[in-house]
Amino acid sequence: xxxxxxxxxxxxxxxxxxxxxxxxxxxxxxxxxxxxxxxxxxxxxxxxxxxxxxxxxxxxxxxxxxxxxxxxxxxxxxxxxxxxxxxxxxxxxxxxxxxxxxxxxxxxxxxxxxxxxxxxxxxxxxxxxxxxxxxxxxxxxxxxxxxxxxxxxxxxxxxxxxxxxxxxxxxxxxxxxxxxxxxxxxxxxxxxxxxxxxxxxxxxxxxxxxxxxxxxxxxxxxxxxxxxxxxxxxxxxxxxxxxxxxxxxxxxxxxxxxxxxxxxxxxxxxxxxxxxxxxxxxxxxxxxxxxxxxxxxxxxxxxxxxxxxxxxxxxxxxxxxxxxxxxxxxxxxxxxxxxxxxxxxxxxxxxxxxxxxxxxxxxxxxxxxxxxxxxxxxxxxxxxxxxxxxxxxxxxxxxxxxxxxxxxxxxxxxxxxxxxxxxxxxxxxxxxxxxxxxxxxxxxxxxxxxxxxxxxxxxxxxxxxxxxxxxxxxxxxxxxxxxxxxxxxx
Amino acid sequence: xxxxxxxxxxxxxxxxxxxxxxxxxxxxxxxxxxxxxxxxxxxxxxxxxxxxxxxxxxxxxxxxxxxxxxxxxxxxxxxxxxxxxxxxxxxxxxxxxxxxxxxxxxxxxxxxxxxxxxxxxxxxxxxxxxxxxxxxxxxxxxxxxxxxxxxxxxxxxxxxxxxxxxxxxxxxxxxxxxxxxxxxxxx
Numbered sequence: 052x053x054x055x056x057x058x059x060x061x062x063x064x065x066x067x068x069x070x071x072x073x074x075x076x077x078x079x080x081x082x083x084x085x086x087x088x089x090x091x092x093x094x095x096x097x098x099x100x101x102x103x104x105x106x107x108x109x110x111x112x113x114x115x116x117x118x119x120x121x122x123x124x125x126x127x128x129x130x131x132x133x134x135x136x137x138x139x140x141x142x143x144x145x146x147x148x149x150x151x152x153x154x155x156x157x158x159x160x161x162x163x164x165x166x167x168x169x170x171x172x173x174x175x176x177x178x179x180x181x182x183x184x185x186x187x188x189x190x191x192x193x194x195x196x197x198x199x200x201x202x203x204x205x206x207x208x209x210x211x212x213x214x215x216x217x218x219x220x221x222x223x224x225x226x227x228x229x230x231x232x233x234x235x236x237x238x239x240x241x242x243x244x245x246x247x248x249x250x251x252x253x254x255x256x257x258x259x260x261x262x263x264x265x266x267x268x269x270x271x272x273x274x275x276x277x278x279x280x281x282x283x284x285x286x287x288x289x290x291x292x293x294x295x296x297x298x299x300x301x302x303x304x305x306x307x308x309x310x311x312x313x314x315x316x317x318x319x320x321x322x323x324x325x326x327x328x329x330x331x332x333x334x335x336x337x338x339x340x341x342x343x344x345x346x347x348x349x350x351x352x353x354x355x356x357x358x359x360x361x362x363x364x365x366x367x368x369x370x371x372x373x374x375x376x377x378x379x380x381x382x383x384x385x386x387x388x389x390x391x392x393x394x395x396x397x398x399x400x401x402x403x404x405x406x407x408x409x410x411x412x413x414x415x416x417x418x419x420x421x422x423x424x425x426x427x428x429x430x431x432x433x434x435x436x437x438x439x440x441x442x443x444x445x446x447x448x449x450x451x452x453x454x455x456x457x458x459x460x461x462x463x464x465x466x467x468x469x470x471x472x473x474x475x476x477x478x479x480x481x482x483x484x485x486x487x488x489x490x491x492x493x494x495x496x497x498x499x500x501x502x503x504x505x506x507x508x509x510x511x512x513x514x515x516x517x518x519x520x521x522x523x524x525x526x527x528x529x530x531x532x533x534x535x536x537x538x539x540x541x
Numbered sequence: 542x543x544x545x546x547x548x549x550x551x552x553x554x555x556x557x558x559x560x561x562x563x564x565x566x567x568x569x570x571x572x573x574x575x576x577x578x579x580x581x582x583x584x585x586x587x588x589x590x591x592x593x594x595x596x597x598x599x600x601x602x603x604x605x606x607x608x609x610x611x612x613x614x615x616x617x618x619x620x621x622x623x624x625x626x627x628x629x630x631x632x633x634x635x636x637x638x639x640x641x642x643x644x645x646x647x648x649x650x651x652x653x654x655x656x657x658x659x660x661x662x663x664x665x666x667x668x669x670x671x672x673x674x675x676x677x678x679x680x681x682x683x684x685x686x687x688x689x690x691x692x693x694x695x696x697x698x699x700x701x702x703x704x705x706x707x708x709x710x711x712x713x714x715x716x717x718x719x720x721x722x723x724x725x726x727x728x
Contacts, residue, residue, distance in 0.1 A: 078588065078692030204627055212627035216639045221649040228657040235664045243588070243690065250687035266668070267675035270689055272572075272585040272594045274671045277603045279590050281667040284609050285660060292656045299649050502692075503589040509565040 060353035061425050071166055071504050073348040078502050081349070085244075085496045086251055088344050094491055097343060102487045108480020115474045116191060124194050126470045133453045133465035138192035139303075141475055143445040144328070145185035145482075146226065146300055147321075149233070150293055151329020152178025156236060157289035160282075166357060168500040169349045172244075173340075174333050175237040176495070180485040181332070182230045184478045189222065218302040225299035232292055236285045239278070242268050244494040297325040304448065311391035311452035314379065320372035327365035327411070328441035330358055334434035338427045340490065349496055352425050359424035362437065366415035369444075373412065387457055399464055400451045403443050410440025553726035556679040557582075557699040558710050559686065560719030565591055568694035571717035573597040575696060578713065582699040586680070586689045605666050612662025613655045620654030621647060679727045686723075697725065 060073060072081070094102075119126055129136045152174035159167040190199050202223045204213055213220050246268040249261035268274070298318035305317035314320075334355070341350040380392040395404045414436045417423040424430065455462045489495065502508060562568035565587075572585045576598055585594060594600075628634075629642030639646065668674075680686050680697065689695050696719070698710055714722045 082588075082691045204623060210632065212632040214634075214636060215624040215628050215650055216636060216646045218649075221653075224650045224653040224657075228653040231657060232660045235660055239664060239667070247588070247690040250690045262676060263674070266673035267678060268673070268690075269678060269680055269686070270586040270588055271671075272587065272591070272598055273600060275587065275590040276595055276600050277605055277667055277670050280603045280605055281663045284606065284663045288656050288660050288663070292653075295649070295652055295656075299653075302649070499589050507565065508589055508591070509569070 060351040061356050061421070070506065071169070071351075072501060073351055075506075076348070078505070078507060081502055081505075082247060082251075082498055084346070084349070085494055085498050085501075086248055088490070089248060089492055089494055090251065090253075090257075095343070098487060098491065101483065102491075105480050105483035105487060108477050109484045110480075111473055112477025112481055115470055115477055118470060119191060119474075120196065124192075126468060128465055128467045128471055130463050130465060132456060132461050132463050133450055135192075135449050135453060136465055137467055137471040137475060138188045140442070140445045140449050141478055142185050142188035142192075143300055143321075143449075144442050145181045145188070145478065146229075147297065147325035147328045147441065147445075148181035148332045149178040149185065149229070149329060150297060150322070150325035151333050152176070152181075153229075153233060153236075153289050153293040154326050154329065155333070156240070157286040157293065160286040161290060165504045166354055168497055168504050169351075169354055170333065170337065170358075171500070172237075172240065172497040173337060173495050174329075175233065175240065176486065176489045176493075177329075177332060177336060178233050179230070179237055180482050180489070181329075182226065182233060183485065184482050186226055186230060187478065187481075189219075189226070218299065218306045221299045222303060225296045229292060229296045232285070232289055236289055239282065239285065240497060240500075241494065242266060242278075243270065243499040244497060246270070247498055248494060294322055297321045304452075309452050309456060310385070310387040311395070311448070314376065316372060316375060316379070320369070320376075323365050323368035323372065324441060324444060327362065327369050328438060330362045330365065331434040331437035331441065334358055334362070334430055335438060336486065338431045338434075340495075342427070344490075346496065349501060352427075355427065355430055356421070356424045359418045359430055359433075362434070363415055363418040366411060366418075366437070370412040373408065391452060391455070394455050395447060395451045398451065398455065400447060400454070403447050404451070407440050407443040407447050410436045411444060414440070550728065553728050555700050555707065556682075556725045556727045557697050557705075558707070558714060559680070559683060559723045559725050560696040560698075560714035560717065561685060561688075561721040561723065562694040562696065562718065563692075563720050565694065567718040568696065569593055569597055571696050571714070571719070574717055575698065579704055580698055580702050582702040582705075584697050584699075586686075586695040586697065588690050588692060588694075591694075603670070605663065605670060608666045609659050609663045612666075613659035615662075616654040616656070616658025617651055619658070620651040623654075624650060679725055682727060683723050683725050685721065 076084070127136055127138070152171075155167050155174040156171040156178075160171075190196055193199060201211075202213055202220065204215075215221075242265060245261055245265040249258065249265045252258040252261055298321065301317035301321035304312040305314055307313060337350060337358075338355070341347055377392050380388045383389075395401075414433055417429065417433060422429075423433070450465050454465055560571065562571060568585070568587070569591060572594060575583050585591075585598060587594070624647045625642045633641045635641070680689075680695075685693075686695060696714065696717070698705060698714070700707075704710075711722045
């Protein structure tokens with residue numbers, strides 16, 4: 052690092068707190084830096100190329116859905132006994148990806164982790180798009196998706212109600228609530244920044260679109276007062292919600308009687324895995340984008356370092372869960388349970404199991420080293436491998452347990468078809484299409500929030516002293532270090 | 542149009558005065574002085590939530606949390622009632638030997654409904670309380686106010702305030718450290 056010691060954001064000296072935003076920019080510079088990205092008349096070349104590829108795969112997804120609807124579920128590799136294949140694997144994978152966004156936006160907010168302001172908008176956007184991809188799969192795996200509305204409890208001419216005693220019904224409520232609340236949280240958080248884009252808009256179209264989206268926000272003190280209160284309430288609501296959603300997803304498995312699924316460890320195990328995979332996806336997206344848009348002064352190496360630490364911690368939880376599953380299988384003395392885990396590690400799907408263990412347990416261990424946590428390309432490789440590993444985790448859980456259950460006579464082997472594979476690729480296409488549109492047209496850094504943790508916001512005054520703009524809770528330390536000239540107000 | 546009488550537009554009327562501030566501390570002190578001076582129809586506009594502004598303006602705590610609690614309660618009881626009525630009373634059917642209605646399997650949906658309704662009440666309560674969407678406001682007539690979502694702070698005193706007097710109020714704002722005082726006019 053060529054930075055002087057007092058500005059090195061990765062320095063672990065507790066007496067010195069480097070600023071959250073590097074280079075001591077003014078508010079206007081932050082506004083300009085972030086808004087300019089969404090205001091470029093023409094996108095950069097890499098954006099256009101990525102968008103074309105993503106859109107192609109999104110269209111592939113549409114084609115696969117069309118083929119599925121016209122032909123039926125037989126185009127997938129499902130069989131008896133493996134009636135849950137890629138659709139459920141992809142569903143759990145995408146819902147899990149979303150969880151990091153809510154963790155960053157809600158849980159880190161409640162814990163007063165001010166560094167979240169640089170990445171929360173981005174991560175929340177990722178949540179929304181991941182949940183859209185996730186919601187697609189349960190809808191299409193029903194076989195006759197045109198009857199999906201039967202899942203909603205509305206009075207109907209059939210005089211029937213859905214079965215609320217089934218975890219699949221809980222899923223409907225959990226995922227739709229999660230999507231609704233995440234969307235509202237994301238949008239409410241974006242209103243002040245949309246107003247900034249409205250006020251900067253040069254063309255009539257931008258004035259109208261951002262004007263409507265900003266709802267007439269004008270930063271009134273009374274508005275801010277209610278806004279902050281509601282933001283806090285939404286964070287407090289989203290926190291238990293995010294834990295509940297993946298718990299409910301895990302109930303889909305845990306409530307059944309199948310060996311390998313019927314386990315009380317599932318809810319916390321799934322939640323840890325979800326946050327693990329979600330942080331990996333945040334890193335995978337953030338590392339190239341902070342570079343491409345020159346946002347390294349806002350999303351600093353320290354942010355990457357912190358996210359890598361969360362990745363390591365949740366990775367260890369996931370590794371522990373893998374271990375304890377084996378212990379429980381052995382300790383329970385249950386013949387079928389023990390066989391399931393023996394079969395996972397050494398059976399026909401051993402290849403998938405060991406990819407999972409390698410990617411999720413072995414690879415993240417490099418994050419013990421600070422060098423790895425602060426080197427973007429190492430983090431990038433690690434996070435992509437974790438994404439791969441977490442997809443395989445869901446594959447292993449879903450498929451191995453089903454393919455060999457109680458009766459050897461009913462065993463089978465599941466292989467995806469080309470339609471399965473293209474549907475998975477297409478879901479990535481949909482995700483990246485939405486994501487690229489987001490970074491092109493909306494403020495991807497929460498400008499108002501980043502400004503409010505900068506020295507000029509005057510946070511080290513009054514009753515809120517000490518929650519300020521630093522990485523910790525030590526007020527006034529910076530003045531000696533930065534020479535007291537780090538803001539307009541001085 | 543031929544023959545139509547061309548009438549001049551009515552002269553713009555003064556809606557208020559907007560003092561522009563460049564830093565938080567002066568802005569905060571000015572807002573407090575404004576309240577102490579006895580103004581009632583004034584507002585403070587900032588690009589960030591300024592801590593201490595609530596105290597400076599004596600904004601009473603919002604009642605929204607109570608509304609959110611009400612929403613949560615509604616969602617919770619509604620969720621329970623929905624499951625009890627549909628599966629326990631109106632359309633009873635046995636499945637997997639489970640009871641028609643019991644609390645443990647009803648918890649997930651009840652919980653989700655509680656969170657959903659709380660969040661909906663919070664967000665729509667916010668929009669209603671803040672009178673959003675409000676796409677027109679006299680302040681938007683002021684070109685300088687565009688900086689109010691960037692890096693400038695505005696203390697706005699409306700002309701309808703009983704203590705308002707253009708000259709005097711303008712000097713008052715300048716004395717408080719405003720870098721500029723703008724007339725806000727509406728046609």
